[in-house]
Amino acid sequence: MCNNKFLIVGLGNPEKKLEFTRHNIGKFFVNRIAEEYGGTNWITKNSYGGSVSLLNYKVKRREIIKGKKGKKNNNFDSEKILKENQNQSQNEINLKNNIIEEQQELNEQLENKNNEVTFQLYFLKPKYYINESGKGILKAVKKFDIPNENVIIIHDNLDKKLGHVQLKECGSANGHNGIRSTIECLGTDKFYRIRIGIDRPPKTDKNKAIYNTLVGDYVLEPFKEKEFIIINNEIFNKVIDILKELAYKKMEQLTNKIS
Numbered sequence: 329m330c331n332n333k334f335l336i337v338g339l340g341n342p343e344k345k346l347e348f349t350r351h352n353i354g355k356f357f358v359n360r361i362a363e364e365y366g367g368t369n370w371i372t373k374n375s376y377g378g379s380v381s382l383l384n385y386k387v388k389r390r391e392i393i394k395g396k397k398g399k400k401n402n403n404f405d406s407e408k409i410l411k412e413n414q415n416q417s418q419n420e421i422n423l424k425n426n427i428i429e430e431q432q433e434l435n436e437q438l439e440n441k442n443n444e445v446t447f448q449l450y451f452l453k454p455k456y457y458i459n460e461s462g463k464g465i466l467k468a469v470k471k472f473d474i475p476n477e478n479v480i481i482i483h484d485n486l487d488k489k490l491g492h493v494q495l496k497e498c499g500s501a502n503g504h505n506g507i508r509s510t511i512e513c514l515g516t517d518k519f520y521r522i523r524i525g526i527d528r529p530p531k532t533d534k535n536k537a538i539y540n541t542l543v544g545d546y547v548l549e550p551f552k553e554k555e556f557i558i559i560n561n562e563i564f565n566k567v568i569d570i571l572k573e574l575a576y577k578k579m580e581q582l583t584n585k586i587s
Contacts, residue, residue: 332578333448335474336361336571337465339483339506341457342378350526351547353559354482354506355453357524357567360560362451364568370453375471377464378455385447387575445579450474458506462513469514479519480574481510482567484547488525491558493566495574496521522570524563 340346340355348356362368367383450472454464469479483506488494498518501508511517529546533539551559 331475331478332445333450333472333474333478334574334578335450335452335465335468335472335479337452337454337461337468337479337481339458339461339481340453342455346548348550349548350551351458351484353484353524353526353551356559357482357564358451358453360564361568361571365449367449367451372455374455375467377452377467377471379453380468380472381451383449383451385449385575386444387447387572387579388444447575447578458509460509461506462509462511465510466513476514476516476519478578479510479514480522480571481507481519482522482524483507484526485523486526486528486543486547488523489527490525490555491562492525493563493570494523494525495570496523520574522567524567 336358338355338358340352341349346352362381362383365383365385367381370379370381372379450468452464452468454461456464465479465481468474469476483504485492485494485502485504487502497520500517501511502523507521510519526547529542531539532542
């Protein structure tokens with residue numbers, strides 16, 4: 329199913345004091361991205377599942393007609409055809425010229441048709457704690473009629489270093505309770521995740537229970553100043569690039585479907 333609506337979710341706990349903690353990096357990025365593109369008007373309703381900001385984002389196709397290696401697919405070389413047919417009758421040459429003109433006209437029409445798509449981006453900050461964030465996502469999906477495959481969740485990833493950003497299209501929760509909650513509520517794992525590395529704390533104790541407590545405290549700590557520099561520059565640019573690539577991908581699906 330193709331649809332021009334996206335739900336971009338930032339996972340994070342709702343308490344103000346936890347706003348800039350490691351576990352809230354998804355929520356931080358949803359705020360940052362929405363602000364960057366003019367989505368500053370947030371509306372909070374229970375039926376939305378949290379706070380929602382809507383903006384329209386226009387995407388132009390990078391290359392309309394693609395052949396091998398990304399080149400335009402134009403199989404008609406007028407000069408070559410005319411040279412090959414110098415000894416043919418004028419009627420045959422005229423016929424081939426007409427074919428050339430028709431193909432060129434078709435190419436122009438295709439280049440001008442479906443050249444731009446406007447996506448509706450719904451940014452969501454769920455009102456629930458991370459472990460129950462799927463409840464808010466389900467409400468938003470139903471309210472705004474957004475297909476599961478157009479849901480993009482931005483969240484923290486303990487297993488990667490700070491600065492690492494990864495797109496995951498579907499699959500298990502990989503131990504993240506917010507993703508687990510979403511899979512349970514939506515009844516599917518077929519949605520996008522942008523996983524942002526926050527690193528793990530060093531293992532100072534071999535006792536698993538003690539280390540798990542240490543990890544729990546670690547994700548609720550605020551980022552350090554030097555970490556925020558990386559987040560606001562390197563990581564932000566990577567996240568934007570991923571979102572743009574997804575938009576191009578969806579645009580190709582939409583335009584190919586209606587061409």
